Amino acid sequence: MFWANVWTVYAKEVRDALRDRRAVISMFVVPTLVMPLLLLTAGAIMAKVVKKAQDEVSLIAIVGGADSPGVVAALRTDDRIRVVDVAGDFRQAIAEKQVRAAVELSAGFEAALEAGAPASATLHFNEGDMKSGFGVAELERFFRELRDRTVKRRLQERGLPPGLVQPFVLERRNAAPPEQVGGNLFGGIVPYVIVLLCFTGAMYPAIDLTAGEKERGTIETLLCSPVDRTALVIGKFLTVLTASLATMACTLGTMLVCLLLVVPMLPAGPGAGVPALRLDPLGMAGVFVMVLPVAVLFSAVLLAVALFAKTTKEAQTYVSPMAILIVLPAMVGMLPGVELNAKLALIPILNLTLACKEMLSGEWHWPYLALIFASTAAYAGVALAAAVALFKRESVLFRS
């Protein structure tokens, strides 16, 4: 009978929520339509802007170089560079984006090259400007090629082999599997996003099912039924949990699809640096399993907190600061050097973030995972018990 009542309450609450325009918008429309649309549009615009900036010939200023006509001429004839004569301060010109970058040639640069004496070229650019980054990258390419040509010429003049300046080949190779690379790159972000989604997904229904019912006067109607109050709370709690998991699944699913569509759109090359998206499916499955007790914890805590409020507005006042509280440990977990240990495994949210990072990298520390699952489940149980206890307190139900 108890579970039949729980099911009756749950079925009614889910039906009610699905007819609530605001709940449907926050649970399904935003994650499945608005978010992907925003992500795709932003991705497409970004890809277009980056590609355009990359394809454009870079406007460059030359500072000095009056005694180096050959180098200046070579710069002027480079396909990817257009030399602009700047009348005033070249730094100002970079700041005002009249030129992307500037090269400052030391006095007697060309003569020093011929003589084999030391020479220097200083590249000036704006680190906060992507186009300036592209411009300085073109200058680096130009001077790298010039240096290689100079070294080759000097070796030839002395009758020495090219291998003289390259006694061995130094090569960098990734030893980690792609899943581990993906895990390290996204291992911090994924649980952070999941935690936030679980919380925001549970927020609205938790408020609506408790403070909302008080405000609308339906809670008294419900309390008139002979159903045990624990069954009422469990039914409501399961509804909140469903909303939390549904929001998370919808958002993650659509975001994943969007990322897979957007990442190939982004150009490779200087300034782009978008890593390949490769996540271990087993790790992702592990993340979802570990997220379950956290979603339970959030649903129970939110239900208890919102139940305490008289109105939805009051409930929002209590619940909104909690979003910051849950984000903090998730952010700490993203910091480099913070590794999972027995103590941290007991801190909710932080433990999930650290465990997810490991699982997505292909590392499975079973004792820690068991400890995290058990401790979070225990916290969730306590929170649910608190919600049930609050639901039995008339001072909470009939606060005036």
Next chain:
Amino acid sequence: MIESRGLTKVFRDRKRGEIRAVDGLSLCVQPGCIYGLLGANGAGKTTALRLLATLLRPTSGSATVGGCDVVAEPGRVRARVGFLAASTALYGRLTARETIEYFGRLHGLDEPLLAQRVARLADELGLHEFLDRRCDKLSTGMKQRTSIARTLVHDPEVMIFDEPTLGLDVMAARAIVRFVRGCRERGKTVIYSTHVMSEAEKLCDTIGIIHNGRLLAEGTLAELRASYCEEDLENIFVSAVGGEAELGAA
């Protein structure tokens, strides 16, 4: 039957201290009778009825409703009670049918019986034209009829009405009064709180005057008239509570 003995409810408020909302309430309501609890706003009517409906737990005293103790068997009491108040609202996003079915299921009715009850209540209360319309789209009168159906779906032996006509127009209020009379005719035990004297006069077999949580006078209308030497219930009420000054101070 409803029977209470020394029923007391004390609220503790940080600012106002101890508030005795109901103070030693003893009353008895027989089946087929309407007991009217007459009192001004804040007299303790709602708290008293919430105690009988087990929405609140008494601080002291005892009460039985339909033979079940309100403290020891709250679930059994609620199964025997139909509670209708101005504060018991409907779920706006459910239809009238879904609302009645929901509360029927919560009262443990099986599906065939539930279908039978819904059909009977729709016939009796004239719900057919809006049975499948969402409650937030219903007029006040339609909502009131749906609330009555929700209250009756489990066929309770005891009916508790807490100012059910509050905020209703004349026609809707008359429908409620008719319905309450119908409950008496069907042998149900009815307790009805109001501050409207005419309603109490028209409806109630016994009237209890409550003030500051205490039952100050009780009897049939004739008995009250005789003991206060007054014809008008309003004057009886004012005399019972200690005069207009006392009423204004409360």
